[in-house]
Amino acid sequence: MTDGSRPEGAPEPPALSTLTTMQVGGVPARLIEPPTREALIESALEIWGEGDDWLLLGGGSNTVASDDGFDGTVIRVVTRGIERLDAEPGRIRLRVQAGEPWDALVAHTVRNGWSGIEALAGIPGSTGAAPVQNIGAYGQELEASLLGVEFLDYETGELRWLSHTDLGLGYRTSVLKRGMRGVVLSVDLELADGNDPSGLGAPLSAPIAYAQLADTLGVPLGSRVSVAELRRSVLALRASKGMVLDPDDQDSVSAGSFFTNPIVSENFARSLPANAPRWPITPPEPDTVLGIEGGVVYPQDIPALADGPYDVKLSAAWLIEQAGIRRGFGLPGSRAAISSKHTLALTNRGGATADEIVQLASYVQARVQAEFGVVLHPEPILVGMVL
Known part of the structure; x- marks a missing residue:
């Protein structure tokens, strides 16, 4: 079964839309749920030995899968203890x-x-x-x-x-x-x-x-x-912020924060508006008291600069909002939308396809890049899709 096909007579696995918090994704060729550590090891080694394509799935909160499903084996990790x-x-x-x-x-x-x-x-x-x-x-x-x-x-x-x-x-x-x-x-x-x-x-x-x-x-x-x-x-x-799974809250039908907060150089961060939130990743050197003789600071008294520029973390949510994308925004005719509570979450408003999620993510990405020159990177794993 190296082509990932389902054994003859085997029941169809559940769609990935039922196993992920974004609730999108088609039916995989095969799905297994080894109940113990030992069974998980044995199953993984067997699948790897067959040469079958495989996908590891846990709680499904960080996975956005294609509507075409997955042409291989999904190993769903359910071991407890x-x-x-x-x-x-x-x-x-x-x-x-x-x-x-x-x-x-x-x-x-x-x-x-x-x-x-x-x-x-x-x-x-x-x-x-x-x-x-x-x-x-x-x-x-x-x-x-x-x-x-x-x-x-x-x-x-x-x-x-x-x-x-x-x-x-x-x-x-x-x-x-x-x-x-x-x-x-x-x-x-x-x-x-x-x-x-x-x-x-x-x-x-x-x-x-x-x-x-x-x-x-x-x-x-x-x-x-x-x-x-x-x-x-x-x-x-x-x-x-709609970041706790709740069947009564449509905003929680998401993969959590869809984009990571960008990490940029100090010099680039200085080019952004003064009110842009930012957090130094590597702080600059602490202040140093200089020795002064006769009112003159001599070159040998000036401390060396820090080893290279330091990095700065930006707020992806702020960048999205300042690029003109508001809470609840959606593309015309799409069932995917920005959360009504938090601009960093993309949500499935009911029956959205994986393509609609990716189209919205691509639009957000393009708007932020056009406005600020920053490329936002997705946080969830994309299966069968590219952003």
Whole structure:
């Protein structure tokens, strides 16, 4: 079955539109759901050995698939399990199977009073996909808690441990997103035990590092609140932007943020309007006190410049809005539209095709490039389509 065809008499798999949060995508040739780690390894090796085209699918929250389906085997990762491992006092180490739903994992850690991923509540998808994208939100990044992953390597067919360093993590990327093929089997995390040893106080979160979240909670940046309170506030903020899956909210029928925030050079960022939001990725050198003799600053007293220009992260949402695209915008006759709550999300308003989603994304991309010279890059994986 190396051509990806379905065995004679086998039932037709479900359409990818039923397995992805964007709710687009045709029927694949074959779909399997190995229930255990061992079955997942065995199935993946068998498919790779056949030479069949294959697609890995977790929660489907970061995948936009073609209406033509997929001419190969979809391996849907559904393995479950959260195991606590030995760790230093005050630290919590967890090994989480790849198919464990991410938000269920966050809820589990909050119930136990462990901190480190509570601001990542409400992000849809599976735990195994989290390192691929190096997820982050509200001032908290997965990489701060990620120790590494167990990985089945497509090239060698061998099991590997990929450490935090091996994963080459960056802003919404990793070596797994940049071309290393295989299957994440489990994820190891290290969290802080936020519980008060006396048992009198509520478990505390990590220090709050995002201004909007701090404002919502009514506390200064750097404060710590209960992990439960912080998770509730994050879920409320995400829901206000249509970023929490809700069958009653059409804005949540999306792949979350469709574009990543662009990273540009410092010089390019200076060419943008003064009110354009920007965040230095590599800060400039700190101020230095110069030695002055007789009122003259001598050349040897002037410190060397930083090693090259630094990078700056821009707001994709701001660029989209300033390019004239408003919330709720859609192309004439299309069933795809910008979210009515957040310009960074493209939504399926009911019965949209994958082509309609990509047409809208291409239009947004072209408008921003024409207005600011910035090319927005899609965050979700596009299957059978190019943007």
